[in-house]
Amino acid sequence: MLTVDVHTHFLPFDVLAAARHGQGFDGMTAARDAGQEWLVHRQGFRWPVPPVFYDLTARLAAMDQRGIDHAVLSAAPQLFMYWADAGEAAGFCRAVNDALATFAAGSGGRITAVATLPMQDPAAAVAELRRAVAGLGMRGAEIGPDVAGTPLDDPGPRTVLAAAADLGVPLILHPYYVGASPGLADFYLTNLIGNPLATTVCAARLIFSGALDELAGLRLVLTHGGGYLPYQIGRLDHGHRVRSEAQGCAHPPSAYLPAFWFDTVTHAPGPLRFLADSVGTDHVVYGTDFPFDMAAGPLADQLAGTGISDAAAIAGRNASDLFGLGL
Secondary structure, three states: OOOEEEEEEEOOHHHHHHHHOOOOHHHOEEEEEOOEEEEEOOOOOEEEOOHHHOOHHHHHHHHHHOOOOEEEEEEOHHHOOOOOOHHHHHHHHHHHHHHHHHHHHOOOOOEEEOEOOOOOOHHHHHHHHHHHHHHHOOOOEEEOOEEOOEEOOOHHHHHHHHHHHHHOOOEEEOOOOOOOOOOOOHHHHHHHOHHHHHHHHHHHHHHHOOHHHHOOOOOEEEOHHHOOHHHHHHHHHHHHHHOHHHOOOOOOHHHHHHHEEEEOOOOOHHHHHHHHHHHOHHHEEOOOOEOOOOOOOOHHHHHOOOOOOOHHHHHHHHHHHHHOOOO
16 A cells, blocks of 8 residues: 655755754754754754754665655755745755755655745745746645744735645645744643644635635645644634624635645544544545654554544545655
């Protein structure tokens, strides 16, 4: 059975090397603690960077160990850099995408790359998306659910979504942060609650704003099981019925679920079963969030106890169709 991991991350070695020498982009530095190397952001967040992030041999071995045939690889979201100077961020994104394309090209056909984009400059982001797809052979992009606070339904970011729809490539929406979120600083809640919340807010705004009416061909992958969207879609439908503020879309919110694909990273069989029942197994794709410590396990572990019968679609067929992998 073909397995395709659509949610797995990459760090260019050159980014780490610059940080090691005190020249990291946006002030990133590298540190070692108990034998583990870390990237440290000036806003306070630090994350472990074992070689599997940037070493191709280690990556392919890890894929073999986890039973993954193919990976749709994206830059670690801490590298989005939406808060940086727009011109410098555009150059950084180009370098990251070039490194990622080279990494994928050396994988013997086992890795497909998606781009990172300088979303704070929509025109530059559109240009980089077109370069990545036409020039580097990438199959889409991974972007944040907002751009340093600007929602994706804003006219600027919306032009990037329109370009993806025009190119016929999907966008992976992935939360990001390099410091603690207000009110969520304790207990790692910035990630545990903040990440799925950011995804949910983004998806709801795209629905209620009418952006998905305008961009009917847009295909979006929601990480971490879609945040809270699948589990509160009835509440959104009710709000659309009874509140004038929630009637900016042409149809009830649940009618827009086919615009989204949802990864399997729910960390429990009950929610994954509910997700598949709610959106259909044809809109669920296997993901891991590897190599971060919040990663979910191999496909068999994730599906255990769910009772899901159409495992082949979730394992790889849906992802192959969505990203045009031809596998």
